[in-house]
Amino acid sequence: MGETKTALVTGAGRRLGKAIALRLAKDGFNVAVHYCGSRDGAERTASEVRQRGSRAQTFQADLYRREACARLIEDVLDHFGALDLLVLSAANYDAVGIDDVTEREWDRALDLNLSAPFFLSLAALDSLRARHGNIVFITGMGATRPKRGFLPYMVSKGATRQLMRTLALELAPAVRVNAVAPGTVLPPEDLSEDEVAGLVADIPLQRVGSAKAVADAVAHLAQADFVTGQELLVDGGVTI
Numbered sequence: 383m384g385e386t387k388t389a390l391v392t393g394a395g396r397r398l399g400k401a402i403a404l405r406l407a408k409d410g411f412n413v414a415v416h417y418c419g420s421r422d423g424a425e426r427t428a429s430e431v432r433q434r435g436s437r438a439q440t441f442q443a444d445l446y447r448r449e450a451c452a453r454l455i456e457d458v459l460d461h462f463g464a465l466d467l468l469v470l471s472a473a474n475y476d477a478v479g480i481d482d483v484t485e486r487e488w489d490r491a492l493d494l495n496l497s498a499p500f501f502l503s504l505a506a507l508d509s510l511r512a513r514h515g516n517i518v519f520i521t522g523m524g525a526t527r528p529k530r531g532f533l534p535y536m537v538s539k540g541a542t543r544q545l546m547r548t549l550a551l552e553l554a555p556a557v558r559v560n561a562v563a564p565g566t567v568l569p570p571e572d573l574s575e576d577e578v579a580g581l582v583a584d585i586p587l588q589r590v591g592s593a594k595a596v597a598d599a600v601a602h603l604a605q606a607d608f609v610t611g612q613e614l615l616v617d618g619g620v621t622i
């Protein structure tokens with residue numbers, strides 16, 4: 383049997399990050415469960431990973447802070463000894479009308495959604511190269527089809543897709559780099575039923591997706607050993 387691999391999943395205390403962590407545990411990965419504020423959620427994720435027979439440890443980091451990115455990777459390496467897979471799911475999704483965008487909204491989106499994944503990737507490079515590991519970014523359908531009212535977020539996700547493609551080129555052949563772009567899979571929890579119905583009307587498959595569909599796509603890319611520089615859209619066809 384091969385050596386057990388370790389994955390770090392950012393934002394794994396809830397929702398999509400949690401589903402990805404549990405899916406990777408099912409595939410035999412040990413999981414470093416990153417969280418910022420969702421401490422209890424992260425402990426629950428870790429406990430569910432252990433129930434699936436893998437090792438898990440939680441790590442707190444506020445990824446708006448640049449130095450926290452390097453420290454998070456150091457802490458994970460100290461604990462697990464190596465890192466084979468980086469899944470970059472933590473992000474914000476702030477609604478802001480074009481007339482209200484200030485430096486603050488711009489920086490919040492770019493710092494957490496674009497810069498943090500980049501600096502986490504850089505910090506993890508030595509281990510990923512040594513282990514022929516890979517990186518999976520979580521972008522979003524907005525990278526392909528932006529919508530109104532979220533300009534900094536849409537720009538951050540489009541730029542993350544370009545970061546993914548460029549890093550894939552820079553890091554080949556040692557490290558593969560891909561992305562999963564969810565469509566509407568877990569709508570924001572404060573949306574009304576009518577608002578969700580409005581989103582569904584626009585989706586060719588006529589339903590919202592599941593966290594499982596996104597987690598399955600991540601698990602697929604994690605082991606797709608001739609695939610790099612690709613974004614897998616899991617969006618019910620909304621970007622066709």
Ligand SMILES: NC(=O)c1ccc[n+]([C@@H]2O[C@H](COP(=O)([O-])OP(=O)(O)OC[C@H]3O[C@@H](n4cnc5c(N)ncnc54)[C@H](OP(=O)(O)O)[C@@H]3O)[C@@H](O)[C@H]2O)c1
Nearest residue numbers: 393397398417418419420444445471472473522564567568
């Ligand atoms: N849900 C969807 O339908 C959908 C659609 C398209 C794209 N996506 C993308 O999929 C990913 C996950 O989406 P989601 O809906 O599960 O996210 P979410 O519920 O909005 O959760 C955001 C995650 O980011 C983490 N986070 C927030 N601020 C942070 C900070 N300062 N430092 C570190 N981590 C921080 C949170 O951690 P704590 O809770 O621990 O603070 C949480 O795990 C995101 O990249 C999102 O853009 C989601």
